[in-house]
Amino acid sequence: MKKQFATLCLATLTTCCFAQQNLFGEQPPLSPEVHSDHSVTFRLMAPKAESVQITGDFLPTQKVNTPYGEYDAPGIADLNKDANGLWTFTTKGSLKPELYLYNMIIDGVKVTDPANVYAIRDIANTTSIFLIGGNRADLYKVNKVPHGTVSKVWYDSPTAGMTRRCTVYTPAGYETSRKKYPVLYLLHGIGGDEQAWTELGRAAQILDNLIAKGKAEPMIVVMTNGNISQEACPGETSEGFKVPTMALPKTMDGYFEQAFPDVIKFVEATYRVQKDKGHRAIAGLSMGGFHSFYISINNPDVFDYVGLFSAAIDRQQQGGLDTIYADREQKIDKLFSMHPKLLWIGIGKTDFLYKNNADLRHYLDSKGFKYDYMETEGGHIWRNWRIYLTEFLPKLFK
Template structure:
């Protein structure tokens, strides 16, 4: 009798506890699907905000924010016109406050605001699309860095790396731009999928790609309890140049030794490439021109060095063009025609031409965007290590 009573009491107590937990849960709103890519390549965006007075869509494929309409459930929505297939950042402006899309797990890694991402696929899979091909691996690495701090890297190893324990590979060090993180070339640039597809097509050699964080000053401040220093104004003022050189010292003194100790690399300049976008492109050029014994392949995406800095700091590059042209197996410069760095980049190309330094270039439509970066990565990686 007592055992039966205790059992009933325990069951009742369990039921009451579970009921209390259910009552304690916050009320759930309606299910929101966003973004929804439609068959005609238009996209429907939705945002739940019953109390909001005004919600707009801000997206890189729109020139200005687009008003959204609210339904009876408090869900704001808008359907765009058909969009050119690609990956685009977007956000919502809710009563003047910019927010991510809470219904979307894909976001743009950044030191500041992290926009959401929408992937509009092509009818024919784009070069960055997930395809039925062998895939490489992505690994997050941590290494001893400047001033006793710990640095972070994202490393791509190509298909077959783990299955071929005796094979060694060339390495491409790939640096993202201002406010980007070590994840941006992976999560936004889809560099791993681009390489998977190019390698499967026989267009690119199998290579390791190392993606470091470019803001050494911010990392040092964060790990030593300080505040992130403001980004320097101007691309070639003394503070910007110092930070770029500090990054170059970290790359050559810490990152490369760590990678060559822990990965199977061909450890010579002919099998080392360096490239970057925006600030990362400036870091690329400064690091490469200051360490010609370490890199034979150099790719600058939407970036340049001024003729004044070249004359001041890298005179040997242009003073003996025959030697430079022999050392560099590839010097690549690319930019979009609407990029705010277009003028300086073209001036840099004209300067190299006047000094008889060989380079390859690509000028695309569009601006300072990661849509263009994917194009540049797909164009340059087939040229590396050939």
């Protein structure tokens, strides 16, 4: 018995020592390292690797053709290996203030930076991130300001025939206030989900900072899952750990637009909100801009504020609810006859959806309908969508 006890103690001690070694062992090289001049060094210890590269949106872009059109993809650069097997790359010159995304490519395999614990999922890809503060990018940081609450909330959608999830931001002070708040419905792009705007878009940080500065009205923001065939984001549904994909059914065929009143009904029954057109806004990026456009023109008396961020105008799927997309120009006319306070359009100069948005603007101009327009550098990228959100929010509920 004593011998068995001694053996057990030895095994336990060995396990603990192994765990301690992992915890307090050799630290990985610092990566990324942001220097005072805003250049950045990336490092990877991989003595046996034959090739290490880095790809990220801080590098010059390259054109890529996809089934959805041609767009700008992150560039690629080589890391240099020293005699100890340490691979290194330093950017040439300073990087502008921004939230940047990147991956390492080790012998042809794309991975997150092993030395960087900060990463986010974008559809089926996991990407490392770093932030260089200053100017607009300070809005993307967690600053010492009052913070809102971000909740993952389940609601019943009878139209979709399932219980679904949305992300809801309530501003600082909501829990202790009796005030009723305006609502922004903020929609993601194709392949995204109800977590996209808080993860990739930094929506909560942007809202906290703009509200604290007095540049945006305190508001509730509802970030839905725009894939009407899904309960919620991948890995957090009854389907289990299903592989994320962009190839989802019923994304742009009218069924999400048809079911959207279920979301509004839930929000207005659950939260302290102002339930009138002047205190409702809807906006979205890409597919979410497509949804925002068609929801607003099919419900012209519901929203006074509409934001189209790189909107996928004219990209509807065939065989869906054609009534949602029929008579588009007449529906636009009807929307403007209700005198909306704001239609806001943003698009990148090299966005593959540029012409679609230009065609929409041409019709609006021909009718003399007023709208705000912002054109930025670059294409169909989160960098632009974060900019658009920071420009759109201060214009709401004035």
